[in-house]
Amino acid sequence: MGWGVRFARSWDTREMRAALGSSLGLMLSLSCQPAVQVRPDVISSGDSSPVDAQASDSPPSFDASHCGTSAAAALDALTLDYRLWDGEAPPPVDIPWPVAPQCGTLSSTAPWLVLSGDGATRAARIDVASLASGLHRAALELRASDGSVFATKAATVRLFRAPRARTDRRVMVVGYDGARPDAVEAARTPVLDFLRRRAAQSFDARTQLTTQTVSAPGWMSTLTGVDPSRHRVEANGQYAARDGTHRTFVARAVDAGLRAVVATAWEEVITQIVEQSLPAAMVDRHFQLDPFAARWLAQRARTGSERLYFVHLNDPDAAGHSTGFSLDNPRYIEAIEGCDRNLGVLLDGVLSRPSVANEDWLFVLTTDHGGRGTTHGPLDDDNRRIWFVASGPSVTPEALGAGVSHMDTAPTVLQWLGVAIESAWALQGTARAR
Numbered sequence: 001m002g003w004g005v006r007f008a009r010s011w012d013t014r015e016m017r018a019a020l021g022s023s024l025g026l027m028l029s030l031s032c033q034p035a036v037q038v039r040p041d042v043i044s045s046g047d048s049s050p051v052d053a054q055a056s057d058s059p060p061s062f063d064a065s066h067c068g069t070s071a072a073a074a075l076d077a078l079t080l081d082y083r084l085w086d087g088e089a090p091p092p093v094d095i096p097w098p099v100a101p102q103c104g105t106l107s108s109t110a111p112w113l114v115l116s117g118d119g120a121t122r123a124a125r126i127d128v129a130s131l132a133s134g135l136h137r138a139a140l141e142l143r144a145s146d147g148s149v150f151a152t153k154a155a156t157v158r159l160f161r162a163p164r165a166r167t168d169r170r171v172m173v174v175g176y177d178g179a180r181p182d183a184v185e186a187a188r189t190p191v192l193d194f195l196r197r198r199a200a201q202s203f204d205a206r207t208q209l210t211t212q213t214v215s216a217p218g219w220m221s222t223l224t225g226v227d228p229s230r231h232r233v234e235a236n237g238q239y240a241a242r243d244g245t246h247r248t249f250v251a252r253a254v255d256a257g258l259r260a261v262v263a264t265a266w267e268e269v270i271t272q273i274v275e276q277s278l279p280a281a282m283v284d285r286h287f288q289l290d291p292f293a294a295r296w297l298a299q300r301a302r303t304g305s306e307r308l309y310f311v312h313l314n315d316p317d318a319a320g321h322s323t324g325f326s327l328d329n330p331r332y333i334e335a336i337e338g339c340d341r342n343l344g345v346l347l348d349g350v351l352s353r354p355s356v357a358n359e360d361w362l363f364v365l366t367t368d369h370g371g372r373g374t375t376h377g378p379l380d381d382d383n384r385r386i387w388f389v390a391s392g393p394s395v396t397p398e399a400l401g402a403g404v405s406h407m408d409t410a411p412t413v414l415q416w417l418g419v420a421i422e423s424a425w426a427l428q429g430t431a432r433a434r
Protein backbone atom coordinates (compact mmCIF):
# COMPACT_ATOMS: atom_id res chain seq x y z
CA MET A 1 0.00 0.00 0.00
CA GLY A 2 2.92 2.28 0.80
CA TRP A 3 4.13 2.70 -2.76
CA GLY A 4 0.66 3.48 -3.87
CA VAL A 5 0.17 6.15 -1.27
CA ARG A 6 3.53 7.72 -2.03
CA PHE A 7 2.93 7.57 -5.77
CA ALA A 8 -0.42 9.20 -5.46
CA ARG A 9 0.81 11.81 -3.04
CA SER A 10 3.92 12.75 -5.04
CA TRP A 11 1.89 13.08 -8.23
CA ASP A 12 -0.70 15.15 -6.45
CA THR A 13 1.78 17.51 -4.87
CA ARG A 14 4.42 17.98 -7.57
CA GLU A 15 2.55 17.67 -10.80
CA MET A 16 -0.83 18.97 -9.79
CA ARG A 17 0.50 21.73 -7.59
CA ALA A 18 2.90 22.90 -10.30
CA ALA A 19 -0.01 23.11 -12.64
CA LEU A 20 -2.32 24.96 -10.28
CA GLY A 21 -3.02 28.47 -11.36
CA SER A 22 -2.58 27.73 -15.03
CA SER A 23 -5.50 26.99 -17.26
CA LEU A 24 -3.99 23.58 -17.97
CA GLY A 25 -3.85 22.88 -14.29
CA LEU A 26 -7.46 23.82 -13.94
CA MET A 27 -8.35 21.45 -16.76
CA LEU A 28 -6.37 18.64 -15.14
CA SER A 29 -8.08 19.21 -11.83
CA LEU A 30 -11.48 19.19 -13.40
CA SER A 31 -10.82 16.19 -15.61
CA CYS A 32 -9.14 14.07 -12.96
CA GLN A 33 -11.66 14.41 -10.18
CA PRO A 34 -14.72 12.85 -11.78
CA ALA A 35 -12.74 9.89 -13.16
CA VAL A 36 -11.02 9.04 -9.90
CA GLN A 37 -13.90 9.99 -7.60
CA VAL A 38 -11.63 10.67 -4.66
CA ARG A 39 -13.12 11.66 -1.36
CA PRO A 40 -13.54 15.40 -0.93
CA ASP A 41 -11.82 15.32 2.48
CA VAL A 42 -8.73 13.71 0.94
CA ILE A 43 -8.46 16.33 -1.77
CA SER A 44 -8.76 19.05 0.83
CA SER A 45 -6.12 17.49 3.07
CA GLY A 46 -3.65 17.01 0.24
CA ASP A 47 -4.05 20.44 -1.27
CA SER A 48 -3.65 22.26 2.04
CA SER A 49 -0.53 20.35 3.17
CA PRO A 50 2.90 21.81 2.60
CA VAL A 51 4.98 20.09 -0.10
CA ASP A 52 7.47 18.75 2.47
CA ALA A 53 4.77 17.12 4.60
CA GLN A 54 6.00 13.66 3.45
CA ALA A 55 9.25 14.28 5.26
CA SER A 56 7.56 14.41 8.65
CA ASP A 57 7.70 11.43 11.05
CA SER A 58 3.95 10.93 11.08
CA PRO A 59 2.61 8.38 8.59
CA PRO A 60 1.04 9.89 5.53
CA SER A 61 -2.68 10.23 5.66
CA PHE A 62 -4.56 7.75 3.55
CA ASP A 63 -4.90 8.85 -0.07
CA ALA A 64 -7.92 7.35 -1.74
CA SER A 65 -6.99 8.34 -5.29
CA HIS A 66 -5.08 5.07 -5.72
CA CYS A 67 -8.12 3.15 -4.52
CA GLY A 68 -10.17 4.63 -7.28
CA THR A 69 -7.89 3.54 -10.10
CA SER A 70 -7.12 0.10 -8.63
CA ALA A 71 -10.72 -0.68 -7.86
CA ALA A 72 -11.86 0.53 -11.26
CA ALA A 73 -9.29 -1.72 -12.91
CA ALA A 74 -10.34 -4.69 -10.80
CA LEU A 75 -14.02 -4.16 -11.54
CA ASP A 76 -13.44 -3.44 -15.22
CA ALA A 77 -11.78 -6.82 -15.63
CA LEU A 78 -14.99 -8.60 -14.62
CA THR A 79 -17.65 -9.88 -16.98
CA LEU A 80 -21.07 -9.93 -15.36
CA ASP A 81 -23.28 -10.26 -18.41
CA TYR A 82 -25.42 -13.37 -18.76
CA ARG A 83 -28.04 -14.85 -21.03
CA LEU A 84 -29.69 -17.72 -19.21
CA TRP A 85 -32.41 -20.26 -19.72
CA ASP A 86 -34.38 -21.78 -16.89
CA GLY A 87 -32.12 -24.32 -15.17
CA GLU A 88 -28.86 -22.65 -16.10
CA ALA A 89 -26.68 -21.08 -13.40
CA PRO A 90 -23.33 -19.46 -14.07
CA PRO A 91 -20.39 -20.24 -11.75
CA PRO A 92 -19.34 -17.52 -9.28
CA VAL A 93 -16.95 -14.92 -10.66
CA ASP A 94 -13.76 -14.39 -8.68
CA ILE A 95 -12.91 -10.75 -8.11
CA PRO A 96 -9.16 -10.11 -7.98
CA TRP A 97 -8.96 -7.43 -5.35
CA PRO A 98 -5.71 -5.47 -5.12
CA VAL A 99 -7.30 -2.76 -3.06
CA ALA A 100 -6.65 -2.09 0.62
CA PRO A 101 -9.50 -2.41 3.11
CA GLN A 102 -9.29 1.34 3.76
CA CYS A 103 -10.38 1.87 0.19
CA GLY A 104 -13.96 1.23 1.13
CA THR A 105 -16.76 -1.27 0.98
CA LEU A 106 -17.83 -3.34 -2.00
CA SER A 107 -21.57 -3.81 -2.22
CA SER A 108 -24.27 -4.92 -4.60
CA THR A 109 -27.29 -2.90 -5.65
CA ALA A 110 -29.56 -5.95 -5.95
CA PRO A 111 -30.17 -9.04 -3.77
CA TRP A 112 -29.66 -11.38 -6.75
CA LEU A 113 -26.08 -10.14 -7.26
CA VAL A 114 -24.50 -11.85 -4.26
CA LEU A 115 -21.05 -10.98 -2.92
CA SER A 116 -18.98 -13.29 -0.79
CA GLY A 117 -15.53 -13.29 0.82
CA ASP A 118 -13.40 -10.38 1.81
CA GLY A 119 -9.79 -9.27 1.61
CA ALA A 120 -8.25 -10.66 -1.57
CA THR A 121 -10.71 -13.55 -1.95
CA ARG A 122 -13.94 -12.09 -3.14
CA ALA A 123 -16.52 -13.48 -5.54
CA ALA A 124 -19.80 -12.47 -7.08
CA ARG A 125 -22.53 -14.89 -8.08
CA ILE A 126 -25.97 -14.66 -9.60
CA ASP A 127 -28.81 -16.00 -7.47
CA VAL A 128 -30.76 -17.18 -10.50
CA ALA A 129 -33.41 -18.95 -8.42
CA SER A 130 -34.65 -15.61 -7.11
CA LEU A 131 -35.24 -14.18 -10.58
CA ALA A 132 -38.20 -14.36 -12.93
CA SER A 133 -38.02 -14.10 -16.71
CA GLY A 134 -36.84 -10.68 -17.69
CA LEU A 135 -34.00 -8.26 -18.21
CA HIS A 136 -32.35 -7.63 -14.85
CA ARG A 137 -29.73 -4.95 -14.23
CA ALA A 138 -27.68 -4.23 -11.13
CA ALA A 139 -24.17 -3.11 -10.22
CA LEU A 140 -21.27 -3.68 -7.89
CA GLU A 141 -20.28 -0.48 -6.16
CA LEU A 142 -17.19 0.40 -4.20
CA ARG A 143 -18.06 3.05 -1.64
CA ALA A 144 -15.92 5.11 0.68
CA SER A 145 -16.88 5.62 4.30
CA ASP A 146 -18.53 8.90 3.38
CA GLY A 147 -20.76 7.08 0.89
CA SER A 148 -19.12 8.33 -2.29
CA VAL A 149 -18.71 5.75 -5.04
CA PHE A 150 -15.16 4.99 -6.21
CA ALA A 151 -15.98 2.54 -8.94
CA THR A 152 -18.90 0.54 -10.31
CA LYS A 153 -19.43 -2.54 -12.43
CA ALA A 154 -22.70 -3.19 -14.20
CA ALA A 155 -24.23 -6.65 -14.06
CA THR A 156 -26.92 -7.84 -16.47
CA VAL A 157 -28.95 -11.02 -16.50
CA ARG A 158 -31.27 -11.87 -19.36
CA LEU A 159 -33.37 -14.80 -18.21
CA PHE A 160 -36.06 -16.82 -19.94
CA ARG A 161 -38.11 -19.28 -17.89
CA ALA A 162 -40.89 -21.45 -19.20
CA PRO A 163 -44.16 -20.00 -17.89
CA ARG A 164 -46.31 -22.07 -15.54
CA ALA A 165 -49.23 -21.91 -17.98
CA ARG A 166 -48.60 -22.06 -21.69
CA THR A 167 -51.79 -20.32 -22.70
CA ASP A 168 -50.38 -16.92 -23.66
CA ARG A 169 -48.30 -17.87 -26.68
CA ARG A 170 -46.36 -15.38 -28.75
CA VAL A 171 -43.95 -15.64 -31.66
CA MET A 172 -41.11 -13.58 -33.07
CA VAL A 173 -39.79 -14.58 -36.50
CA VAL A 174 -36.40 -13.18 -37.50
CA GLY A 175 -35.36 -13.66 -41.11
CA TYR A 176 -31.75 -13.16 -42.19
CA ASP A 177 -31.61 -12.56 -45.96
CA GLY A 178 -28.95 -14.57 -47.76
CA ALA A 179 -27.14 -15.95 -44.69
CA ARG A 180 -25.22 -19.15 -45.47
CA PRO A 181 -25.27 -21.64 -42.58
CA ASP A 182 -21.50 -22.12 -42.61
CA ALA A 183 -20.98 -18.37 -42.32
CA VAL A 184 -23.56 -18.09 -39.54
CA GLU A 185 -21.72 -20.80 -37.63
CA ALA A 186 -18.34 -19.13 -38.26
CA ALA A 187 -19.47 -15.68 -37.16
CA ARG A 188 -19.38 -14.49 -33.55
CA THR A 189 -23.06 -14.67 -32.62
CA PRO A 190 -23.53 -14.81 -28.85
CA VAL A 191 -27.25 -14.12 -29.01
CA LEU A 192 -27.97 -16.79 -31.60
CA ASP A 193 -25.69 -19.15 -29.66
CA PHE A 194 -27.90 -18.54 -26.64
CA LEU A 195 -31.07 -19.31 -28.60
CA ARG A 196 -29.47 -22.45 -30.00
CA ARG A 197 -28.92 -23.80 -26.48
CA ARG A 198 -32.68 -24.35 -26.29
CA ALA A 199 -33.84 -24.98 -29.82
CA ALA A 200 -35.08 -27.42 -32.38
CA GLN A 201 -32.66 -26.68 -35.18
CA SER A 202 -30.88 -27.67 -38.35
CA PHE A 203 -27.91 -26.11 -40.08
CA ASP A 204 -28.32 -28.52 -42.96
CA ALA A 205 -31.79 -27.44 -44.06
CA ARG A 206 -32.88 -26.61 -47.61
CA THR A 207 -34.73 -23.86 -49.40
CA GLN A 208 -37.84 -24.42 -51.46
CA LEU A 209 -36.89 -26.72 -54.31
CA THR A 210 -38.91 -25.70 -57.33
CA THR A 211 -37.38 -22.48 -58.58
CA GLN A 212 -34.29 -20.27 -58.45
CA THR A 213 -32.83 -19.39 -55.05
CA VAL A 214 -33.76 -15.73 -54.90
CA SER A 215 -35.49 -13.68 -52.26
CA ALA A 216 -39.10 -13.34 -53.38
CA PRO A 217 -39.82 -17.05 -53.87
CA GLY A 218 -37.72 -17.80 -50.78
CA TRP A 219 -39.61 -15.52 -48.45
CA MET A 220 -42.94 -16.37 -50.08
CA SER A 221 -42.27 -20.04 -49.29
CA THR A 222 -41.11 -19.18 -45.78
CA LEU A 223 -44.26 -17.20 -45.07
CA THR A 224 -46.81 -19.38 -46.88
CA GLY A 225 -45.39 -22.83 -46.15
CA VAL A 226 -45.67 -23.93 -49.78
CA ASP A 227 -43.18 -23.96 -52.64
CA PRO A 228 -43.24 -21.69 -55.73
CA SER A 229 -45.01 -24.32 -57.83
CA ARG A 230 -48.04 -23.44 -55.66
CA HIS A 231 -47.70 -19.78 -54.68
CA ARG A 232 -46.38 -18.97 -58.19
CA VAL A 233 -43.90 -16.26 -57.24
CA GLU A 234 -40.69 -17.28 -58.99
CA ALA A 235 -38.65 -14.07 -59.19
CA ASN A 236 -38.16 -10.80 -57.34
CA GLY A 237 -40.67 -8.13 -58.27
CA GLN A 238 -42.91 -10.55 -60.15
CA TYR A 239 -46.10 -11.09 -58.20
CA ALA A 240 -48.68 -10.96 -61.00
CA ALA A 241 -49.03 -14.74 -61.12
CA ARG A 242 -49.24 -15.11 -57.34
CA ASP A 243 -51.85 -17.56 -56.14
CA GLY A 244 -53.39 -15.68 -53.23
CA THR A 245 -55.07 -18.75 -51.81
CA HIS A 246 -51.68 -19.62 -50.29
CA ARG A 247 -51.76 -17.03 -47.57
CA THR A 248 -48.83 -15.96 -45.42
CA PHE A 249 -48.68 -16.92 -41.75
CA VAL A 250 -49.29 -13.23 -41.05
CA ALA A 251 -52.61 -13.43 -42.94
CA ARG A 252 -53.51 -16.76 -41.36
CA ALA A 253 -52.94 -15.26 -37.91
CA VAL A 254 -55.05 -12.23 -38.79
CA ASP A 255 -57.77 -14.54 -40.13
CA ALA A 256 -57.79 -16.13 -36.67
CA GLY A 257 -58.22 -12.71 -35.04
CA LEU A 258 -54.59 -12.18 -33.99
CA ARG A 259 -52.76 -8.94 -34.64
CA ALA A 260 -49.25 -8.81 -36.07
CA VAL A 261 -46.30 -6.43 -36.52
CA VAL A 262 -43.93 -6.61 -39.49
CA ALA A 263 -40.67 -4.73 -40.06
CA THR A 264 -38.26 -5.08 -42.97
CA ALA A 265 -35.30 -3.56 -44.75
CA TRP A 266 -36.53 -4.96 -48.09
CA GLU A 267 -39.71 -3.20 -49.08
CA GLU A 268 -41.24 -6.06 -51.09
CA VAL A 269 -41.82 -7.90 -47.81
CA ILE A 270 -44.43 -5.40 -46.68
CA THR A 271 -45.70 -4.18 -50.07
CA GLN A 272 -45.96 -7.53 -51.88
CA ILE A 273 -45.32 -10.63 -49.79
CA VAL A 274 -47.42 -9.80 -46.70
CA GLU A 275 -50.88 -9.29 -48.18
CA GLN A 276 -51.90 -5.67 -48.74
CA SER A 277 -55.53 -6.63 -48.20
CA LEU A 278 -55.00 -7.16 -44.48
CA PRO A 279 -56.61 -4.44 -42.32
CA ALA A 280 -54.14 -1.83 -41.06
CA ALA A 281 -55.63 -2.23 -37.60
CA MET A 282 -54.50 -5.86 -37.60
CA VAL A 283 -51.04 -5.55 -39.18
CA ASP A 284 -48.59 -2.75 -38.47
CA ARG A 285 -45.85 -2.46 -41.13
CA HIS A 286 -42.52 -0.70 -41.00
CA PHE A 287 -39.75 -0.25 -43.59
CA GLN A 288 -36.25 0.84 -42.51
CA LEU A 289 -32.61 -0.28 -42.57
CA ASP A 290 -31.77 -3.31 -40.43
CA PRO A 291 -30.76 -1.72 -37.10
CA PHE A 292 -33.65 0.71 -37.18
CA ALA A 293 -36.16 -1.92 -38.23
CA ALA A 294 -34.95 -4.10 -35.36
CA ARG A 295 -35.13 -1.26 -32.84
CA TRP A 296 -38.60 -0.32 -34.02
CA LEU A 297 -39.83 -3.90 -33.75
CA ALA A 298 -38.13 -4.30 -30.36
CA GLN A 299 -39.95 -1.24 -29.09
CA ARG A 300 -43.24 -2.64 -30.36
CA ALA A 301 -42.45 -5.97 -28.69
CA ARG A 302 -41.61 -4.17 -25.45
CA THR A 303 -45.10 -2.78 -25.04
CA GLY A 304 -47.32 -4.42 -27.66
CA SER A 305 -50.26 -6.73 -27.20
CA GLU A 306 -49.71 -8.40 -30.59
CA ARG A 307 -49.06 -12.12 -30.68
CA LEU A 308 -46.90 -12.21 -33.82
CA TYR A 309 -43.78 -10.19 -34.68
CA PHE A 310 -41.80 -10.63 -37.90
CA VAL A 311 -38.64 -8.82 -38.91
CA HIS A 312 -36.65 -9.33 -42.09
CA LEU A 313 -32.97 -8.28 -41.93
CA ASN A 314 -31.26 -7.59 -45.24
CA ASP A 315 -27.60 -6.86 -44.46
CA PRO A 316 -26.09 -10.34 -45.11
CA ASP A 317 -27.58 -10.35 -48.61
CA ALA A 318 -26.34 -6.82 -49.29
CA ALA A 319 -22.83 -7.69 -48.08
CA GLY A 320 -22.82 -10.91 -50.12
CA HIS A 321 -23.77 -9.12 -53.31
CA SER A 322 -21.15 -6.43 -52.82
CA THR A 323 -18.21 -8.52 -51.56
CA GLY A 324 -19.07 -12.22 -51.58
CA PHE A 325 -21.26 -14.85 -49.92
CA SER A 326 -18.40 -16.56 -48.15
CA LEU A 327 -17.28 -17.30 -44.62
CA ASP A 328 -13.87 -16.08 -45.79
CA ASN A 329 -15.29 -12.60 -46.45
CA PRO A 330 -14.99 -10.45 -43.31
CA ARG A 331 -17.67 -8.04 -44.51
CA TYR A 332 -20.16 -10.87 -44.94
CA ILE A 333 -19.30 -12.22 -41.50
CA GLU A 334 -19.64 -8.71 -40.03
CA ALA A 335 -23.11 -8.39 -41.56
CA ILE A 336 -24.16 -11.63 -39.89
CA GLU A 337 -22.69 -10.41 -36.61
CA GLY A 338 -24.69 -7.22 -37.09
CA CYS A 339 -27.81 -9.36 -37.34
CA ASP A 340 -26.83 -10.91 -34.02
CA ARG A 341 -26.61 -7.49 -32.39
CA ASN A 342 -30.04 -6.70 -33.81
CA LEU A 343 -31.27 -10.03 -32.46
CA GLY A 344 -30.01 -8.97 -29.05
CA VAL A 345 -32.02 -5.76 -29.29
CA LEU A 346 -35.12 -7.76 -30.25
CA LEU A 347 -34.75 -10.19 -27.35
CA ASP A 348 -34.21 -7.32 -24.94
CA GLY A 349 -37.49 -5.87 -26.15
CA VAL A 350 -39.30 -9.10 -25.34
CA LEU A 351 -37.53 -9.52 -22.00
CA SER A 352 -38.50 -5.97 -21.02
CA ARG A 353 -42.20 -6.75 -21.25
CA PRO A 354 -43.77 -6.47 -17.79
CA SER A 355 -45.79 -9.61 -18.54
CA VAL A 356 -43.00 -11.72 -20.06
CA ALA A 357 -42.89 -14.16 -17.13
CA ASN A 358 -46.43 -15.29 -17.94
CA GLU A 359 -45.90 -15.57 -21.71
CA ASP A 360 -44.70 -18.51 -23.77
CA TRP A 361 -42.42 -17.06 -26.44
CA LEU A 362 -41.12 -18.81 -29.53
CA PHE A 363 -38.33 -17.41 -31.69
CA VAL A 364 -38.02 -18.72 -35.23
CA LEU A 365 -34.98 -17.83 -37.32
CA THR A 366 -34.16 -18.82 -40.88
CA THR A 367 -32.95 -17.51 -44.23
CA ASP A 368 -34.23 -17.46 -47.80
CA HIS A 369 -31.16 -18.76 -49.65
CA GLY A 370 -27.38 -19.11 -49.50
CA GLY A 371 -25.05 -17.77 -52.19
CA ARG A 372 -21.71 -18.15 -53.91
CA GLY A 373 -19.37 -15.52 -55.27
CA THR A 374 -21.42 -12.32 -55.32
CA THR A 375 -24.71 -13.82 -56.36
CA HIS A 376 -27.31 -16.50 -55.69
CA GLY A 377 -30.02 -18.19 -57.68
CA PRO A 378 -28.53 -21.50 -58.88
CA LEU A 379 -29.97 -24.79 -57.71
CA ASP A 380 -26.93 -26.18 -55.92
CA ASP A 381 -26.00 -26.71 -52.29
CA ASP A 382 -24.12 -23.41 -51.92
CA ASN A 383 -27.41 -21.67 -52.64
CA ARG A 384 -29.98 -24.13 -51.31
CA ARG A 385 -28.36 -25.17 -48.06
CA ILE A 386 -29.81 -23.01 -45.28
CA TRP A 387 -30.54 -23.13 -41.53
CA PHE A 388 -33.58 -23.16 -39.31
CA VAL A 389 -33.85 -22.49 -35.57
CA ALA A 390 -36.98 -22.66 -33.38
CA SER A 391 -36.11 -21.59 -29.84
CA GLY A 392 -37.84 -20.67 -26.63
CA PRO A 393 -38.01 -21.51 -22.93
CA SER A 394 -40.65 -24.20 -23.57
CA VAL A 395 -38.98 -25.70 -26.63
CA THR A 396 -37.45 -29.16 -26.31
CA PRO A 397 -33.93 -29.00 -27.74
CA GLU A 398 -33.63 -31.20 -30.79
CA ALA A 399 -31.18 -31.69 -33.63
CA LEU A 400 -33.60 -31.92 -36.52
CA GLY A 401 -32.80 -34.54 -39.12
CA ALA A 402 -33.16 -34.44 -42.87
CA GLY A 403 -36.00 -32.66 -44.58
CA VAL A 404 -35.94 -29.36 -42.72
CA SER A 405 -36.97 -26.39 -44.87
CA HIS A 406 -37.72 -22.72 -44.41
CA MET A 407 -41.25 -23.81 -45.39
CA ASP A 408 -41.40 -25.24 -41.85
CA THR A 409 -41.68 -21.67 -40.55
CA ALA A 410 -45.38 -21.19 -41.37
CA PRO A 411 -46.73 -24.36 -39.73
CA THR A 412 -44.37 -23.88 -36.76
CA VAL A 413 -45.65 -20.34 -36.18
CA LEU A 414 -49.32 -21.15 -36.73
CA GLN A 415 -49.34 -24.23 -34.52
CA TRP A 416 -47.58 -22.32 -31.74
CA LEU A 417 -50.21 -19.58 -31.91
CA GLY A 418 -53.02 -22.12 -31.77
CA VAL A 419 -54.24 -21.41 -35.29
CA ALA A 420 -55.92 -24.56 -36.59
CA ILE A 421 -54.08 -25.67 -39.72
CA GLU A 422 -56.49 -26.86 -42.40
CA SER A 423 -55.60 -29.67 -44.77
CA ALA A 424 -56.92 -27.57 -47.65
CA TRP A 425 -53.99 -25.22 -47.17
CA ALA A 426 -51.72 -28.06 -48.33
CA LEU A 427 -48.78 -26.83 -46.26
CA GLN A 428 -45.57 -28.57 -47.26
CA GLY A 429 -43.61 -27.70 -44.14
CA THR A 430 -43.64 -29.36 -40.74
CA ALA A 431 -44.24 -27.74 -37.34
CA ARG A 432 -40.91 -27.99 -35.52
CA ALA A 433 -41.82 -26.74 -32.03
CA ARG A 434 -44.79 -27.44 -29.80
Ligand SMILES: [Zn+2]
Pocket: 177, 178, 214, 215, 216, 218, 317, 368, 369
Ligand atom coordinates in the same frame (compact mmCIF):
# COMPACT_ATOMS: atom_id res chain seq x y z
ZN1 LIG B 1 -32.64 -12.97 -50.42
